[in-house]
């Protein structure tokens with residue numbers, strides 16, 4: 589199969605390309621650095637020529653209000669071009685519980701991305717993953733100084749990016765789900781607890797201060813970010829991943 593992986597140079601995209609190629613498929617990475625700009629549409633027609641599947645693993649450069657315009661414009665361009673090219677399957681990676689955190693504009697932007705995909709005539713699949721282990725360091729840095737790291741006691745169920753990439757690759761090779769597959773990590777933590785585990789593993793002696801107003805995840809409450817019972821549960825635990 590020929591698969592155009594847009595965002596194919598990113599954290600998930602580069603691994604999806606590798607997995608698809610190892611399985612014998614023609615997976616082609618496209619991104620700003622290869623000359624495809626989803627916002628202007630430059631390079632898009634050529635990228636989708638002859639593709640059976642398009643996988644969109646791009647990300648907005650910011651998590652603020654501008655992310656709404658990013659996902660609107662990029663999906664409008666992608667879906668219009670996919671329809672013209674006769675692509676038979678469009679896959680997008682979204683976030684478990686994105687629709688349950690309306691206070692977070694980036695999550696509203698991901699719901700917008702999903703809605704645009706669902707409304708398109710191009711057969712689709714949505715993979716929703718929980719927060720990547722690889723993303724935790726950035727979350728810790730958001731409200732940190734030399735002595736403390738402030739984190740809310742929000743429930744999270746993080747996952748290894750490698751297992752998200754495998755799920756995205758598997759879905760992109762199958763029939764369009766015309767629906768959503770959720771994938772989540774094997775353990776649930778509070779974010780402040782996850783912060784303590786992370787700092788301890790790094791030998792970082794800063795104190796974790798529980799602050800339910802700190803950072804972007806302060807907007808999530810209750811079980812908003814936890815996968816429902818029908819989700820696929822990945823294998824790698826956070827401590828195993830940290831130890832690698």
Ligand SMILES: NC(=O)c1ccc[n+]([C@@H]2O[C@H](COP(=O)([O-])OP(=O)(O)OC[C@H]3O[C@@H](n4cnc5c(N)ncnc54)[C@H](OP(=O)(O)O)[C@@H]3O)[C@@H](O)[C@H]2O)c1
Pocket residue numbers: 594595596597598599600601618619620621622624625626627645646647648649681682683684698716717718719720723
């Ligand atoms: N972080 C999490 O915990 C999490 C959880 C669930 C789902 N997700 C979703 O997973 C997706 C992938 O995330 P990631 O961390 O793998 O992203 P990433 O590493 O930041 O990679 C983003 C990719 O998008 C490309 N890109 C950005 N703007 C573009 C544009 N205008 N035109 C074409 N390509 C563009 C980049 O290209 P260049 O490399 O050339 O700049 C890069 O290949 C995101 O949509 C995110 O919402 C993330």
